[in-house]
Every structure is written in structure tokens, then in C-alpha cells.
Amino acid sequence: MKDSAPQTVYLADYAAPGWLVDSVHLTFRLDPETTRVVSRIAFRPNPEGTQDRFYLDGENLKLIGATIDGQPVTPEITATGLTCPVPDGPFVWEADVEIAPAANTALDGLYMSGGMYCTQCEAEGFRKITYYPDRPDVMGIFSVRIEGDMPVLLSNGNPVASGDGWAEWHDPWPKPAYLFALVAGDLVAHSDRFTTTEGRDVALNIWVRPGDLDKCAFGMAALKASMVWDEQVYGRAYDLDLFNIVAVDDFNMGAMENKGLNIFNSSCVLAKSDTSTDADFERIEAIIAHEYFHNWTGNRITCRDWFQLCLKEGLTVFRDQTFTGDLRGHAVKRIDDALTLRARQFREDAGPLAHPVRPASFVEINNFYTATVYEKGAELVGMLKRLVGDDGYRAALTLYFDRHDGQAATIEDWLQCFTDATGRDLTQFALWYAQAGTPQITVTDDFVDGTYHLTLAQMTPPTPGQPDKQPLHIPVAVGLLAPDGSEVVPTRMLEMTQARQTYTFADLAARPIPSVLRDFSAPVILNHTQSAADRGVLLAHDSDPFNRWEAGRMLARDVLLAAVRDGKAPDPAYLDGLRATLTDDQLHPAFRARILALPSEQDVADALVRAGETPDPERIHSARRQVRQAIATALDAQMDAVFATMQVPGPYDPRAEDAGRRTLSNTVLSYLTLLDAGHRAAAQYEGADNMTQQIAALDCLLDIGAGQEALAAFRAQWQGDRLVMDKWFGLQIARSDPAETVTRAESLTRDPAFDWKNPNRFRSVFGALAGHMAGFHRQDGAGYDLLADWLIKLDPLNPQTTARMVTAFDAMARYDATRQELMRAALTRIARTPNLSRDTTEMVARILG
Numbered sequence: 001m002k003d004s005a006p007q008t009v010y011l012a013d014y015a016a017p018g019w020l021v022d023s024v025h026l027t028f029r030l031d032p033e034t035t036r037v038v039s040r041i042a043f044r045p046n047p048e049g050t051q052d053r054f055y056l057d058g059e060n061l062k063l064i065g066a067t068i069d070g071q072p073v074t075p076e077i078t079a080t081g082l083t084c085p086v087p088d089g090p091f092v093w094e095a096d097v098e099i100a101p102a103a104n105t106a107l108d109g110l111y112m113s114g115g116m117y118c119t120q121c122e123a124e125g126f127r128k129i130t131y132y133p134d135r136p137d138v139m140g141i142f143s144v145r146i147e148g149d150m151p152v153l154l155s156n157g158n159p160v161a162s163g164d165g166w167a168e169w170h171d172p173w174p175k176p177a178y179l180f181a182l183v184a185g186d187l188v189a190h191s192d193r194f195t196t197t198e199g200r201d202v203a204l205n206i207w208v209r210p211g212d213l214d215k216c217a218f219g220m221a222a223l224k225a226s227m228v229w230d231e232q233v234y235g236r237a238y239d240l241d242l243f244n245i246v247a248v249d250d251f252n253m254g255a256m257e258n259k260g261l262n263i264f265n266s267s268c269v270l271a272k273s274d275t276s277t278d279a280d281f282e283r284i285e286a287i288i289a290h291e292y293f294h295n296w297t298g299n300r301i302t303c304r305d306w307f308q309l310c311l312k313e314g315l316t317v318f319r320d321q322t323f324t325g326d327l328r329g330h331a332v333k334r335i336d337d338a339l340t341l342r343a344r345q346f347r348e349d350a351g352p353l354a355h356p357v358r359p360a361s362f363v364e365i366n367n368f369y370t371a372t373v374y375e376k377g378a379e380l381v382g383m384l385k386r387l388v389g390d391d392g393y394r395a396a397l398t399l400y401f402d403r404h405d406g407q408a409a410t411i412e413d414w415l416q417c418f419t420d421a422t423g424r425d426l427t428q429f430a431l432w433y434a435q436a437g438t439p440q441i442t443v444t445d446d447f448v449d450g451t452y453h454l455t456l457a458q459m460t461p462p463t464p465g466q467p468d469k470q471p472l473h474i475p476v477a478v479g480l481l482a483p484d485g486s487e488v489v490p491t492r493m494l495e496m497t498q499a500r501q502t503y504t505f506a507d508l509a510a511r512p513i514p515s516v517l518r519d520f521s522a523p524v525i526l527n528h529t530q531s532a533a534d535r536g537v538l539l540a541h542d543s544d545p546f547n548r549w550e551a552g553r554m555l556a557r558d559v560l561l562a563a564v565r566d567g568k569a570p571d572p573a574y575l576d577g578l579r580a581t582l583t584d585d586q587l588h589p590a591f592r593a594r595i596l597a598l599p600s601e602q603d604v605a606d607a608l609v610r611a612g613e614t615p616d617p618e619r620i621h622s623a624r625r626q627v628r629q630a631i632a633t634a635l636d637a638q639m640d641a642v643f644a645t646m647q648v649p650g651p652y653d654p655r656a657e658d659a660g661r662r663t664l665s666n667t668v669l670s671y672l673t674l675l676d677a678g679h680r681a682a683a684q685y686e687g688a689d690n691m692t693q694q695i696a697a698l699d700c701l702l703d704i705g706a707g708q709e710a711l712a713a714f715r716a717q718w719q720g721d722r723l724v725m726d727k728w729f730g731l732q733i734a735r736s737d738p739a740e741t742v743t744r745a746e747s748l749t750r751d752p753a754f755d756w757k758n759p760n761r762f763r764s765v766f767g768a769l770a771g772h773m774a775g776f777h778r779q780d781g782a783g784y785d786l787l788a789d790w791l792i793k794l795d796p797l798n799p800q801t802t803a804r805m806v807t808a809f810d811a812m813a814r815y816d817a818t819r820q821e822l823m824r825a826a827l828t829r830i831a832r833t834p835n836l837s838r839d840t841t842e843m844v845a846r847i848l849g
């Protein structure tokens with residue numbers, strides 16, 4: 001069979017399925033080389049169907065035989081599916097197919113990881129398991145029989161019966177095929193129970209390899225916290241008697257929300273204090289919540305088609321962000337989310353891969369699980385909430401759940417619920433889903449006779465395929481401060497709907513200092529020239545914590561830009577502001593740490609690009625180090641004191657309060673290390689009894705080139721733990737001197753522990769390389785070549801992970817001509833590789849434009 005040319009799929013071409021599925025029965029006879037999958041599917045014609053030809057998706061399947069209503073049939077088979085004449089009314093389709101899980105290195109469909117069988121079916125993996133209408137608007141009731149010589153055999157829903165070498169499962173909730181899951185392995189469970197508000201007693205399990213049983217307690221607590229939260233905040237209770245989570249070592253993504261059987265990358269569920277950092281704990285808590293929350297936003301209400309992906313992902317990210325904020329503090333969470341959005345989504349929006357939150361077309365849907373769909377998608381939910389208010393939001397969501405439960409819905413359905421529940425016209429707001437690019441809002445103002453005029457002008461730059469943009473409906477939260485820092489006008493939600501609008505504030509005693517876009521009320525870039533003095537007032541006094549942080553951020557950015565452009569030392573006013581924040585005991589430690597952390601090299605490059613300049617990565621790297629050195633020198637005494645007072649006594653607790661203290665003490669340590677030759681960091685490394693403290697110390701030591709001994713000790717201590725070893729690989733690349741980054745990465749690929757077929761390990765090396773701006777963009781192109789070599793090597797095995805990592809080249813256009821040429825050459829080399837996957841082909845083509 002030859003692969004047909006990649007097809008572009010268009011949202012506008014959506015056609016309702018010609019046949020619907022009532023029930024699916026699957027029998028698996030597991031074997032690594034030849035697994036048999038027998039399917040029995042009850043089809044019935046869809047009265048609303050617009051397809052006239054019966055078609056089932058199927059890839060890499062060997063069809064042994066098929067029948068319709070018991071009569072053998074001979075379908076017409078292609079590389080992507082089959083077709084066959086069918087009766088007019090309902091009928092039963094049966095097929096017997098053979099697949100080879102051990103040979104499935106793409107980790108999509110049924111595959112093997114460390115001796116266990118597992119599945120990944122989103123978005124279009126089920127078609128690699130059997131012939132099926134593999135589209136989310138076809139929902140069926142699944143029952144599954146698994147035969148195999150594994151002690152644990154799991155699928156969706158409830159266990160029905162089991163015996164030696166077999167188990168049967170039944171899922172009472174109709175679901176699309178992408179939510180199907182199967183796991184078979186030598187696993188043990190960390191178990192617990194939960195009683196829902198509806199009185200349902202739910203058995204909870206986290207299934208792991210026997211050696212990982214001591215890493216499950218935190219994930220279990222996070223799961224229960226998520227269940228409580230969804231009941232309390234969204235009124236959504238769990239709907240089965242069993243909830244299983246399984247940890248697997250080889251997984252392309254973070255985790256997957258299969259009905260009743262979530263499958264997790266082991267890095268996203270396994271945690272204990274000596275092997276996981278505070279950041280790991282927080283991430284695990286959020287991902288467990290995210291996948292659990294999908295049970296309502298994704299599973300009970302799913303997507304009509306993959307163009308609607310943000311319907312489940314944007315909403316579910318928004319929900320997990322709110323959950324984390326509730327548990328750990330909203331101010332710091334909002335800052336972290338804004339940082340992620342800017343680093344990932346703004347970057348995507350500014351380059352060749354820019355696309356709307358709801359794209360209009362795709363070649364490979366896996367390439368659209370992007371920061372735009374997820375993070376910007378979540379921002380759109382947040383803006384809707386701001387526009388309709390908390391009560392309006394609750395009413396709209398209740399209506400959404402009532403009206404669309406059991407359905408495959410669209411963005412139009414979603415917005416209609418807001419309109420029907422609140423009466424708001426969201427016609428213009430809907431543009432956010434269709435128009436790509438990050439809007440820029442330019443702020444100007446004047447003050448005459450006690451009246452203040454604030455003028456906002458919005459502009460969205462052109463993006464691929466969208467040269468002309470229309471004005472968006474943007475909620476801009478604004479407050480006004482008096483020159484002494486007191487608040488004269490509390491937060492007001494201004495609603496921009498036009499290209500340019502002026503807002504008037506009367507009866508003011510003095511020219512106010514505006515605090516614009518409070519709480520980062522919209523995912524936009526603010527062009528707002530403010531004096532350093534005004535920023536200093538905002539940093540010291542703004543009642544909005546986000547903008548307090550943002551004011552410090554803007555000051556820091558200007559300091560860094562001055563250092564890059566003219567080698568200037570930091571403005572003393574900035575250092576004074578930092579000192580005041582550092583020593584302000586009224587502020588949460590985690591918040592203080594966020595203010596102390598400088599914008600990244602990437603952020604500085606972004607700012608230069610926006611100013612029309614070409615960033616020089618090495619220069620940015622050394623200028624930023626200079627600034628850090630100057631900050632350390634200026635704040636040495638205060639940092640020393642904070643370092644001492646922020647030490648956390650007693651046993652490790654991953655919760656926010658202690659984590660915040662550790663973040664602050666480790667941020668301060670990273671500065672102090674620049675002055676004390678690593679003295680404190682070495683001591684912390686020696687005395688550390690948890691991974692947060694241990695790795696932070698190692699990080700500091702590597703940063704000053706003094707970490708080699710600790711690095712060796714770290715390896716000796718942790719070589720038996722894959723997840724910790726991922727950190728070992730990544731950190732030494734991330735903290736390397738730019739001149740050595742590429743050679744370090746290259747030599748690590750020759751390390752016996754470098755298992756390049758494992759996505760986590762591959763990413764730990766090449767994600768760190770691509771993330772080291774100055775190292776990756778080495779002038780001779782060695783970074784580009786190394787990455788290209790390995791992407792070419794990985795593509796035939798694992799197209800999804802390859803295609804994701806090609807995005808390392810997406811900022812090509814911002815660099816100088818030499819670097820652009822070298823990147824283009826590397827990409828062209830990838831593009832010309834024979835039999836390159838559809839995933840990678842699409843990404844390279846989009847980046848090359």
C-alpha cells in the first residue's frame with residue numbers, strides 16, 4: 001500500500017457522519033508481535049447524515065476478515081481506510097484485524113512501553129487499532145474483552161467479569177473513539193476511595209510499576225482535591241464507580257483523559273519529595289486536575305470535530321488554572337500563566353506557525369495541540385468570564401452542561417450559551433476564535449483641569465493567510481493611582497470594541513498614574529510608555545498584584561535593554577525598587593521571587609524584535625549575566641538576610657506556603673552564588689533532603705561553572721531513577737556556557753543512559769538545547785545541525801515528537817541573515833529526507849513559509 005498524498009482538511013467542509021454507532025464490542029488477544037482485534041459494531045444510518053458512502057478509517061491494519069450482519073464482505077481498502085456497500089437500515093459490522101504493538105514506536109494507537117501494553121487514541125489513534133469512524137461526533141457505548149497473560153487488564157468504565165488471562169469491561173457512557181483506552185501490564189495500584197456529592201462511592205487507583213508505589217500519594221491527594229473542587233465550583237460530580245490512572249514511561253504528551261482510565265506520562269503523576277521538585281508537584285497537581293476535569297469538559301460534552309479542540313482544551317486549561325489559583329494563590333498563578341503565554345503563545349503568534357484558536361484547516365491534527373489552542377484558548381474563556389461577570393459565567397456554564405451533555409458541540413454552541421444565559425451579544429467576541437495574531441494595545445493619555453483621558457488603540461498584526469485584521473472585543477481592566485500610590489479609581493472593566501477609544505475620568509485632584517490591563521485581563525501586548533518614576537510607584541503600591549509585578553518587569557526589561565544596547569549598568573532606581581520588594585515581609589515569598597526573577601533572554605530578544613532590532617543571542621546572554629551580577633552586588637546584604645530567614649525547617653511539604661519560601665530562597669541563592677564562589681550552594685547541595693533544594697543548588701553551581709563534581713555525585717545517586725536522570729541530562733545543557741552547549745548536548749547523546757526513543761529523554765536533551773537561546777543559536781550553526789540530525793533520525797520512529805520539536809526553528813525570521821541561512825539549510829535538509837512523516841512535513845513547510 002502506498003501512502004496517499006497528505007490531504008488538507010477544512011472546517012468549512014464539515015459533513016455530519018452518514019452512520020452512527022450504537023454499540024461497539026472489542027476483543028483483544030494481546031501479543032507483542034501480532035495482536036488480534038475483533039470488533040463488532042452496531043451501525044445505524046444517521047438521519048442528519050450528509051455522507052452517502054460508508055467509510056471506516058484504518059491505518060497500518062491487516063484485515064483478516066469482515067462481515068456485515070454475519071455475511072462475509074470484501075471491502076475496498078486504501079492506506080487510510082476502507083469502504084464497502086452496506087444495507088439501507090441498521091446493521092452489524094464485524095472485523096478481525098491484526099496489529100503489532102511492539103513495532104509501534106510512534107506511541108499512537110496500541111503500543112508497548114517497558115513491557116506493558118497501552119493505548120493513545122487522541123486525536124486519530126483509534127484507527128490504528130481497528131476500522132472505525134474515527135471522528136469525535138460518532139459516539140458509541142463500548143464493551144471490551146481483553147485476553148492476555150498480564151496480571152492487570154484495564155479498559156474504560158466498569159469491570160464486568162474477569163478470569164485467569166482475561167477481563168471484560170463495560171463503559172455505560174457513549175464516547176468517541178479517541179477516549180478509548182486499554183492497559184495491560186504487571187502493575188500495582190495505590191488505591192483510595194471518594195464519595196461524590198451524589199452519594200456515589202468511587203474506587204480510585206493509580207497504577208504503576210511495583211517500584212513506583214511510593215510515588216503515588218501526592219497524585220492521589222491531587223485527584224481527590226480535583227473531585228471536590230469540580231463539585232464545589234462547577235457543580236460537576238464524577239459519574240462512574242471507578243477512576244483509574246496509569247503511569248507509563250513512554251508517552252508523547254503529558255497525559256490523556258480517556259473515560260475512567262486516564263493515562264499519564266510517568267513524569268506527570270509520580271512524585272515524592274526526594275525525587276520531585278516543587279515545580280514538579282505543582283505541575284502534577286495541575287495535570288491530574290486537568291485530565292480529571294475533562295470528564296465533564298471533553299468527555300460528557302465533547303467536540304464535534306477537531307477544529308473545535310479549544311472547546312475542550314481551552315476550557316479545561318482555564319479550569320485547571322483556576323483550580324491551581326484556588327489552591328496556591330491567584331496572583332502568582334496569574335503571573336506564571338502570563339509568563340507561559342508570552343513565552344510560548346505570543347512567540348507562536350508572532351511567527352510562521354501563527355493560527356487562530358479555532359484553525360480553519362489542518363494537514364495533521366496532532367500539530368494543532370498548540371499553545372494557541374490551549375493557552376490562548378484558556379484566555380478566551382477568562383475574557384468571557386470578565387465580560388459577563390462571575391454570576392453570568394456560572395449561569396452560562398450551567399446552561400452549557402444542561403444543554404449539551406452527551407453531545408459533540410461547537411464553539412458556536414458554547415458562545416450561544418453565554419448569550420442565552422446573559423443576554424450579551426458576543427458576535428464581535430467570536431472573532432477571537434477566528435483571527436490569529438497577538439493584538440497590541442497602545443496607551444496614550446492626557447490630563448486637563450481635573451479630567452483624565454485614557455486612549456487605547458488596538459492593532460493586530462498580519463499573520464500567515466490573514467493580512468487584514470478587524471478590531472476585537474477586548475476587556476481592559478484599568479485602575480488609577482494618585483501620585484502617592486493610593487488608589488483613586490478602583491478597577492473598572494473597559495470594553496474595547498473599536499480600533500481606538502478614549503475613556504474619561506473626571507474630578508481628579510492630580511494627574512493619575514494609570515494601571516492598565518490589571519490581572520492581565522486580555523492576552524494582548526501593551527505598548528505603554530511610562531516613566532521609571534511612575535513604574536516605581538506602581539511597583540511599590542498598585543493594589544493589583546499582577547500589575548505590581550508587571551511594573552517591575554517593565555523596569556527590568558528597560559534595564560536589560562540598556563545593558564544589551566549600551567552596556568549600561570542597572571538604573572539605581574530599579575535596584576531600589578527591587579530592594580524594597582525583596583525586604584517587604586508583607587508580600588508573599590513566591591510573589592517576591594517572581595519580582596526578583598529577571599525577564600529571560602528570550603524575553604529580551606522579543607523586546608528587541610518589537611523595537612525593530614535584530615537580537616544577538618550571545619550579547620543578550622552576557623548582558624543579562626552582567627545585570628544579574630550588578631543586582632547581586634547591590635542587594636548582597638539583604639539577600640543574605642532573606643536567604644537565612646526563608647529556610648524552611650522541618651519535613652518537606654509540597655504545598656504553596658513552603659514552596660514559596662523555597663522559591664524565594666533559591667532565587668536569592670542564584671544571585672548570592674555569583675558573589676560567594678558557590679559556597680552557599682555547595683553547602684545546600686550537601687545538606688539537601690529534597691529534590692527542590694538539591695537541584696536548585698546544583699543549578700547555581702553549574703551556572704558559575706563549578707558544578708562538575710556535584711553533577712557526578714548527582715548521577716551516581718540517581719542513575720536508577722529515570723525521571724531524575726531526565727533532569728540530570730537537561731540541567732547541564734540548560735546551564736552550560738553558550739560556547740559549550742552544543743558539544744555538551746552532543747556528548748550526552750553518546751551517554752549510555754541516553755535512550756533517544758524515549759520521548760522524555762529525547763526532550764530532556766533537545767528541549768534543553770533548543771531552549772538555550774545563546775547556545776542553540778551558535779553562530780556557526782552547529783546547534784541547528786545537531787538538532788536537525790536527530791530530528792531526521794527520530795522522525796521515522798516517532799513523527800509526533802519530531803514535529804513538535806521542529807518548532808525550535810520557528811523564530812528563524814528574527815535573526816541575522818547568516819543564522820537565517822543556516823536555519824533554512826537545516827530545515828531544508830529535514831524537508832528533503834525521504835519518506836518524511838506527514839507531521840514533520842507539514843511543520844517544516846509552514847516554518848519555511
Ligand code: BES
Pocket residue numbers: 122123253254255256257286287290291294313317366369374
Ligand atoms: N487531551 C490531551 C492529551 C493529548 C494531547 C492527546 C495531544 C493527544 C494529542 C490532554 O488533556 C492534555 O491536554 N494534556 C496536556 C497537559 C495539560 C495539563 C495541558 C499535555 O499532555 O501536555
Ligand code: ZN
Pocket residue numbers: 290294312313316
Ligand atoms: Zn486537555
